[in-house]
Amino acid sequence: MKKAQLVFIPWPDIGHLVSEVEAAKLLLTHHQQLSITVLILNHSSVNPKVHNYIESQQASLSTISNRLRIIDLPKGETDFSFVERQKPHVKEAVLKITQSESNIESPQLAGFVVDMLCTPIIDVANEFGVPSYIFFPSSAASLGLLHYVQKIHDEEKFDPNEFKDSDATLPVPSLVNPFPAKLMPFAILSREFPFLLNNARRFRETKGIMVNTFLELESHAIESFKMLPVYPVGPILHLGSDGTNAHQEIMQWLDDQPPSSVVFLCFGSMGSFGEDQVKEIACALEHSGHRFLWSLRRSPCPGILASTCDYEDPQEVLPEGFLDRMAGVGKVTGWSPQAAVLAHPAIGGFVSHCGWNSVLESIWFGVPIAAWPMYGEQQFNAFEMVMELGLAVEIKMDYRNESGIIVNCDEIERGIRGLMEHDSEKRKKVKEMSEKSRMALMDGGSSYFYLDGLIKEVIDNLA
Known part of the structure; x- marks a missing residue:
């Protein structure tokens, strides 16, 4: 068998980076x-979580595999031409790799x-005379939306901002149902749109797209791609024990709760609410009567771009006496080890921002979601989970954290009660999909098959 070397270029954001490194491990x-x-593209605004993750991976590489290397590239300034300016650094790093491994036994x-978001690097691959593949860290349906928006923009001068607050729907081929335009991902409605379009146009220059999903979850979306070779190779998850030891108190509290009795509220690394909204959530939790674990975070975190951090004293934003009244029922915490919490048998439901990694984790552990999207493509993910797949209930699908809208106590309570129904059809569907997600990665499963197909193509490309 020929030895082959692949070069991975992740976008330096924690959500993209982690799933791409985990995909590399899966291929190995x-x-x-x-x-x-x-190759890690460094920029001046990289979140410290990115550096922490990279350092933890580099420290453990000897135990993971001697066939995986992580190399930091020189730091650059953050703007939409950031990746373009990184091309010489990528070329230099790859030249070093190929020159140091030039003997007949080397890969x-x-x-x-x-x-x-790193498609300018396709030019570097072309200089080396090797093919490129895209890594798409979100759903196949959102890949279909991006492909659709790019196509109608270029062919019909479609301007998504015309639909920003309208009740119009769009016939997106990767969805069964008409898509409400007001749920369009934020990046498509912002100044990031040209940057996103430029990347999407280049997808067709590649040999295929690895998508972090699996056939059984998104069969319609995957089958909707006629011209783009798509490899659904997920769910790609980072289920390490990061932070679990440091948060024994959380896990011990969960150990004392009955099975499937706790609703877990967690809104990702950028998810936070103002004081008025926090009080409405507290009201809903108290009225619902359900046990809860609430990861309550504040924003902005001083000195850290686009991130949240813990309250020194959460009582400053919670209703007076709330923590005392809820002492035997719920727990308010800061950062929580999300995967470890979702894996715990006490968790019965997940109020989530619907980031795609969080969606896949909830499915993997068989925990149903109440959708409360905030930013990014999360409104689209919420629509897919609630309306397309029937795997989630809605709290507020069209919520955007910059809108200033307050979701009231009754709406939130209704969502929590629907989420925690023990014999609901949604709960059964999520449990079934959990089994399918695990089967997909096993020998003979759909993602296993696609991974083998991708590797065969990579090896067959070698001269």
Whole structure:
């Protein structure tokens, strides 16, 4: 068997980076003759969580595999031409790799896997005469939406901002149902749109797109791609024990709760609410009567771009006496080890912002979601989970955290009660999909099949 080397270029955001590094590890388990080098594009606004994750991975590489390397590139300034300016650094790093591994036993450079936002690096792959693949960290349906929006923009001069607050629907081929335009991802409605379009146009130059999903979850979306070769290779998850030891108090509290009795509220690394909204959530939790674990965070976190941090004293934003009244029922905490919490048998439901990684974790652990999207493409994910797949209930699907709208206590309570119904059809569907997500990655499963197909193509490309 030929030895092959792939170069991975993740976007330096924690949600993109983690799933791409985990995808690299997954590929390595499938082919012993494969090596992967991950090149980290550094910029001045990188969240410290990115550095912490990279350092933890570099420290454990000897135990993971001697076929995986992570190399930091020089730091650059953050703007929409950031990746373009990183091309010389990428070329230099790959030249060093190929020159240091020039003997007959060394792996041969077989291709680049570039994040959906790093398509300028395709030019570097072309210079080396090897193919490129896209890594798409979100759903197949959202890939279909991006493809659709790019196509109608270029062919019909479609301006998504015309639909920003309208009741119009769009016939997105990757969805069964008409898509409400007001749920359009924020990046498509913002100044990021040209940047996103430029990346999307280049997808067709590649040999295929790795998508963090699995066939059984998104069969319609995956089958809707006629011209783009799509490889659903997920669910790609980072289920390490990060933070669990540091948060024993949370896990011990969960140990004392009955099975499937606790609703977990957690809104991602950028998810936070103002004081008025926090009080409405507290009211809903108190009235619902359900046990709860609430990861309550504040924003902005001083000195850290686009991130939240813990309250020194959460009582400053909670209703007076709330913590005393809820002492035997619920727990308010700061940062929580989300995967470890979702894995705990006491958790019966998840009030979530619907980031795609969180969606996949909830499915993996068989925990139904109440959708409360906030930013990014989360409104689209919420629509897919609630309306397309029937795997979630809605709290407020069209919520955007910059809108200033307050979701009232009754709406939130209604969502929590629907979420925690023990014999609901949604709960059964999520449990069934959980089994399918695990089967997909096993020998003979759908994602296992697609991974093998992708590796075969990479090896066959070698001269």
